[in-house]
Amino acid sequence: MVWEPEHHPDADLPRETISLREFNLLVEDIWFNEHNVVERQDFETCLAALAGRYHHSASDEEHRLFINARNSAQMPPPAQDEEERNSEDYFHVIRDFDSILGTSEDLPYQCSLNVYPVAPFSETLTHRVYLYWPITRGNQRTEVEISRIPNLCLAKVGLRSKVNVMFPAMYTPHMSPPSLRVQGQLHFGTAEIPAHDIPTFYRRLRRYMNRIPQFQGAFFYHEVRGAKGGTHHDPEDDDDAEFALQDVFGHLDFDQITDDDLNHRWFVDVALEVRRPGHVVHWRRDNMERIIRHAVPHGSPLTISHLPRGKVLKMITPCS
Template sequence: MQLEPPDEDLPAIQVSLSEFVSAAERMFAPDQLENFLRFVLAGRLQSHNKLARIFLNARQGALAPPTSEFQVYRDIDSVIGITWDLPFQLPMAIFPLASFRDTLTEDNHLKCPLSCPKCLHQDVIGVSLHRIPNMALGKVDRRHITRIFFPGLYCKGQNPAIPPETMTLIYEKCLRPAVVSLNPVDRSRWPITYSNAMDLARDQKGQFHFGTVDFPSNLLNQLGPKLREMFQMQDGLQDVFFVHELRGTKGASHHDPCDAGARRAALDTVFHFFDMSLVRPEDWVVDIGLEIQHEGHILQWLTKGHLQYQIVSHADWDNLVFKRYFPAKGALTAKALQQFPSASYYRQWKALMDGNDKDEAEIIQNHRLMPWFEKLYWVPHPASDRMWSTKKGGKEWIMLPPGEPRNCPRLAVNPRFIGQDAAVVLVAGTS
């Protein structure tokens, strides 16, 4: 019997001791000898004509500790919903020139039923939202974005980017006329042509700055239908719909999952700027996170997890990583920064810096806090817009466990410990 190398990339199955013994006993028969040896000696299981790798976890199936020994909190991480109008109670900041970076280009795991005349068949198919041509329309809250989706432009296998000539049509025949007809007082704030809007948004170095124009809340109930009416008259732009996404709300809606009143209050907090009479719950997805705490303990999970890490340079650890977590007094906060501003330690740190003069603040940062920070083995690698980034990394990122790059948490590893008494490994029992 020939076996592949022990570390080949296979689907993983975790089993408890009792499950392992039971399965081995069932295989202990003359006609299954090869399967038995493969299972008990090599940790391989042939299942549905596919080979899987077996991980024996003595804690699998173990009873959870009494609920009195740990605390569970629930949080609303993000919200995504589809509407055919603009259901807001606050003014909306609309992009005359759609921000390119706010176009949905990554899979958010939601699909839209779509009947596409350009496809080879007329059946209704489920299309991932990021495959449907779309553009940013505007924002109502700092962490909110509303996009317009154009199912009529979808063509299977083709790049979903909207070509410039279509963007010109969208702006000049639909977006600007709809806004100006409802709110003519802002006519001068909307460039006459798409080309003019491009020129105004570009600085002398050719960089784009995507400004917005506020649209009054009392007219928003008319803007959605007006836009759909305008788009319906243009070939390929029919049947548009709006997708609203609230991102990075984690930490703003902690609540007890067993308290119905607290759950309702948390949902109301997240949806505070929506007109709920215009929202159909079946068209929305709410991403719920659970936070489990046990005082004095580090919780380990019974499922296999992945992470990617990068051993940063000494200069980057001190000047990029440290100063992102603990910025100097008066340092400017990036507009797109998420998670940091809502973290309790970050707010306390900013208050500490603001409460001291520049010299004392520098002493606190560089002489009192820096020596402690240098003792950390790793921290979440801070991106330019958030604390926890899970984007798929390039060649500079190392996967744990080893394997193909994937979307998973990024860690920055302190270079001071590499080559001394530390190695970058997964702690036994966590996978």
């Protein structure tokens, strides 16, 4: 007698919860039919794979399947060497430096700058970067998010980095973030300033800006965008991490940046990737708080628990 499924899609059927691996094996068993218990392979394979329903031969009943991808999905131990990193019996972690953001009062570069005689509008800082600069009006000192401060792009540094000059003297509390709209296509050329001429260029630029009240007290915003995967390294290998840091920071002279800026206004965007060969690994949403606590040990439990998911971690450790 040919088995027929219940007609109604929401029929009350015995429930069966299985792991993702068990589900794959079940569908394969139906399709290959090695035990000759399936009479309509195509139909029953589609029913199981697409509708989560199948004929349970032992009880001669139709069952409804529910998949819990976390069943039997415990992470294996961490890999200790290169051979284990290539085995699905172990997992390993890779770290990458995605970007660097910071501010300074001068131009701390050890490489040439490509200066824009006319600043490109598209490189004006308009989005929040969660860096703050102190601005004093009268007797009141306020920490202002720097994207609200009037600014322009001064120069490119290499292929993926730029430096903006910020004008806090032009800031007013009710000022909206810059909004730029340009019609047509404009081409902005650059003039190269060799590394050995940067101190002279900076002194002249500072002297000229100080003659204009609106430009007095200007500072610089630095943005280094790394290539995705360009600084992959083993976080447990100090030499590997040091090489990656030098690759990203090599053009900066930190001796020219004040301790106050380094401690409070320089941040590195660090990406962590967990790999297990032959598997797709996902973060568990219900474990996010524990992950953040491990990654940011100095963050208070209250701050971490109230942190909206998908938002920037404002308590990330600055450079030091």
